[in-house]
Amino acid sequence: MRWTSRQEPPAGGGSLTGPPPEQSPTVLQLPVVECTAEALVDLDAAGEVREVPASLQDPADLARHLRVPVAAIAMTAVLRTRADQHLFVISSAAHPLFLPSLAAVLCEPELFRDGDADVLRRTGSVLGSASPLSLAEPLPTYVDVALAPQPEIWVPAGHPHAVFRTRYDELLRLTGGHPVELG
Numbered sequence: 001m002r003w004t005s006r007q008e009p010p011a012g013g014g015s016l017t018g019p020p021p022e023q024s025p026t027v028l029q030l031p032v033v034e035c036t037a038e039a040l041v042d043l044d045a046a047g048e049v050r051e052v053p054a055s056l057q058d059p060a061d062l063a064r065h066l067r068v069p070v071a072a073i074a075m076t077a078v079l080r081t082r083a084d085q086h087l088f089v090i091s092s093a094a095h096p097l098f099l100p101s102l103a104a105v106l107c108e109p110e111l112f113r114d115g116d117a118d119v120l121r122r123t124g125s126v127l128g129s130a131s132p133l134s135l136a137e138p139l140p141t142y143v144d145v146a147l148a149p150q151p152e153i154w155v156p157a158g159h160p161h162a163v164f165r166t167r168y169d170e171l172l173r174l175t176g177g178h179p180v181e182l183g
Contacts, residue, residue, distance in 0.1 A: 027051045032124040032158035035134035040164060043133075043174050047165035049157045059093035062154065062163070070094050072150040074171075076130045078114040078122055078139070086114065086122060088139040090132055090155065090171065091182045092146040102142070102182055124158065131158040132175045141177035143168070148179070 027033060028051050037049040056062050059073040066072075071094035079087050079099070087106075091097045103111045116127050122137055123130035132141055132155065147153050148168040155171065157164045172179065 027159050027161045030159055030162075032131065032134050033162045035124070036131040036157040036162070036164065039133035039174070045164075045166060045170060045174055049162055049164045052161050052163060054161050056161075063093070066154055066163075068152060068154065069150070071146060072153050074144075074147060074153050074155040075128065076123075076132060076156050077128075078119045078130065079111045080114055080118075081108050081112075082110050086118075086139055088123075088130070088132060088135065088141045088175075089144075089182070090141065090147070090175070090177065091144040092150075094146060095182075097182055102180070105180055105182075106142075125156070126160065129156045129158060129160045129162075131156055131164075132171075132177070134158050141175045142180040142182070143172055143175065143177040144182040145179050146182065147171070 028049060033049055040048060052062060052065060056065055059070055059075065063070045063073050071092050073093035074090050075093050077089045077097060079089055089097060099111045103109065119127045119130060122135065122139065124134055124136045125131060152165050153168060153171060154163045154165055171177065
């Protein structure tokens with residue numbers, strides 16, 4: 001069973017905007033990031049949420065900062081089938097997520113990426129930073145087998161500047177995810 005937040009994200013993306021500027025929380029205090037941190041504790045996970053510098057612009061920068069290969073950086077996406085079913089995908093940053101291949105593996109005629117508003121509504125996070133542990137609604141989750149050889153994996157924690165460390169086997173357990181060939 002996967003852990004999800006018990007609250008719907010506030011209308012208009014409030015989960016990322018927080019209080020007025022004079023009371024701005026740190027990234028680690030944002031509700032969606034706190035949900036991920038709580039889930040890691042509740043699920044007895046080894047890692048914890050870590051804030052990373054805002055200056056990191058892409059997965060290669062993050063990998064250098066964390067001193068890991070790019071293949072150890074996980075990226076997340078919300079996809080939609082033709083039948084309007086949604087799914088959550090965790091892939092390695094070492095290769096692009098190729099939707100036609102994944103569609104074939106899942107026996108779907110076609111897959112589409114959800115837009116910003118749909119991702120925010122379903123995950124409580126902005127596009128590309130969704131945590132698999134703080135989803136606003138349960139989604140079937142698929143985890144790239146390319147992440148499996150990595151001794152540690154860094155996964156988005158609900159904000160572009162928050163990640164958590166885990167292992168492949170633990171990520172499958174935490175998310176109830178299914179291993180899948182994505183690249």
